[in-house]
Amino acid sequence: MNGELKASLKDKETIKRYLYRPPFKAFAVLKDLLRQAGLKTLLASSPINLQEMTAVPFDRTERGLLGLYARGRVYRLSPRPLPGYRGRGVFPTLQEAIKKLAGSGPLGVEEKHLDIGRALPLGLNRLKNASNLFRAWREVRSGQDLGAYILGSLATKYAMEGALAMASRKLMTKKPVYEKDVEREFYRLSKEYERKTDSPLQLSPYFMVLHAGTRTPYPSLPGFFRLSPLMNSLKLDAGILVKDKNLVLACSDLARSIVADKKGMDLYLLLEKAMLEGAIPGGKEGQTGEGVYWAGMDPLLKEEKTLRAWKLIPPAGLLKKHYNRDIGHTFGKQESTTLFFKKGEKGQTLKEGMVSAIEYQWPYKGYALGIEDMFVVGPQYGINITR
Numbered sequence: 113m114n115g116e117l118k119a120s121l122k123d124k125e126t127i128k129r130y131l132y133r134p135p136f137k138a139f140a141v142l143k144d145l146l147r148q149a150g151l152k153t154l155l156a157s158s159p160i161n162l163q164e165m166t167a168v169p170f171d172r173t174e175r176g177l178l179g180l181y182a183r184g185r186v187y188r189l190s191p192r193p194l195p196g197y198r199g200r201g202v203f204p205t206l207q208e209a210i211k212k213l214a215g216s217g218p219l220g221v222e223e224k225h226l227d228i229g230r231a232l233p234l235g236l237n238r239l240k241n242a243s244n245l246f247r248a249w250r251e252v253r254s255g256q257d258l259g260a261y262i263l264g265s266l267a268t269k270y271a272m273e274g275a276l277a278m279a280s281r282k283l284m285t286k287k288p289v290y291e292k293d294v295e296r297e298f299y300r301l302s303k304e305y306e307r308k309t310d311s312p313l314q315l316s317p318y319f320m321v322l323h324a325g326t327r328t329p330y331p332s333l334p335g336f337f338r339l340s341p342l343m344n345s346l347k348l349d350a351g352i353l354v355k356d357k358n359l360v361l362a363c364s365d366l367a368r369s370i371v372a373d374k375k376g377m378d379l380y381l382l383l384e385k386a387m388l389e390g391a392i393p394g395g396k397e398g399q400t401g402e403g404v405y406w407a408g409m410d411p412l413l414k415e416e417k418t419l420r421a422w423k424l425i426p427p428a429g430l431l432k433k434h435y436n437r438d439i440g441h442t443f444g445k446q447e448s449t450t451l452f453f454k455k456g457e458k459g460q461t462l463k464e465g466m467v468s469a470i471e472y473q474w475p476y477k478g479y480a481l482g483i484e485d486m487f488v489v490g491p492q493y494g495i496n497i498t499r
Contacts, residue, residue: 113259116266123495127258127488130465136253138164142181145245145252146220153214154181154242158225160360160446161246169358178206178230182214207233222246224448248460250444251451255465257354257361258488258497260313261443264354264364265486265498267315271301272348272368279339279346280370288338291322294348295334302352314355318363318446321349329475345380346370347482349471353446360445365469366498367484375422376479382419383472383483386411388496391439391453391470392487395494401438401457408439408453408470424476440470440484462489467497 156179165179178189203209220242275297282289323332324343349367394407438454471484485498
């Protein structure tokens with residue numbers, strides 16, 4: 113942080129204060145969320161929530177493993193013996209195991225993950241949607257892994273900007289370069305950063321969206337598409353996982369673009385300015401998702417006439433009325449999240465120390481521009497942890 117972040121001394125002191133805070137009492141946070149939802153029992157099925165509930169590493173969760181939180185205790189439920197664990201009991205069915213350990217009351221489940229084959233025998237009437245509760249549990253506690261988020265953010269920037277610089281050099285010298293070459297260079301540089309920093313944490317692939325604007329306006333996997341100045345733009349939106357002995361501590365999510373002409377570059381720089389001077393500072397304690405959205409949109413609204421002159425918004429389009437996608441989100445070690453920065457998002461507020469990202473996407477007329485930085489929620493404004 114001291115070596116690479118260009119934050120002010122005041123902001124670095126705020127970050128250090130967050131880094132030295134005692135860790136959250138994870139299950140006290142969970143109990144409070146359960147109380148608000150009117151639940152007492154919770155069933156985890158996805159790898160990330162199994163890790164958070166049972167401490168089984170994210171990528172070592174056995175097929176069929178479940179985590180049950182009931183009566184203040186945590187149980188691992190497995191259809192087969194788990195090496196190294198002595199079980200509390202063997203039950204004929206999953207339904208009987210949960211009835212014995214948790215009773216027959218309402219059961220919160222990951223409705224966006226739990227398969228119907230296991231949900232049906234439990235009785236659909238008792239199951240309550242809890243995917244967002246799990247996500248909120250991770251998001252609220254994200255600040256306790258702030259160091260890992262900073263490492264992930266800086267590593268991703270290093271790899272992303274390096275990979276795009278490689279592509280730019282090859283384009284300038286008219287050497288062949290493909291989307292897949294940029295993907296390979298990104299992952300090579302992320303491992304280079306891990307070695308360079310001599311980090312005790314491990315950096316591993318998470319996701320990647322990479323595509324030239326003329327190929328598609330939609331999020332796309334890297335393809336065997338040869339890059340050229342005719343592509344208008346090349347967007348790289350990617351993230352990595354930050355692990356400690358296979359336990360996922362954090363993830364990253366950043367975006368950068370190469371732009372082939374002046375008009376596109378002018379728009380890209382305007383989006384960057386709106387992110388750095390509007391949206392990220394707007395990410396403060398107590399702010400709603402809609403509040404961050406308008407903080408980030410205000411600089412663009414002031415330049416709407418210019419954007420219209422550049423013909424980079426639809427002729428009948430009005431930014432205030434029609435730009436309806438989010439411009440970012442909170443983090444909870446992995447997406448998806450519960451809090452997006454968008455119109456109408458007033459149900460939750462940001463808390464000091466939470467980690468978030470500001471993300472502008474602009475697919476229009478052969479361009480697919482994206483720019484994104486990560487930040488931590490501060491007491492008076494958001495603090496960039498990417499630059």
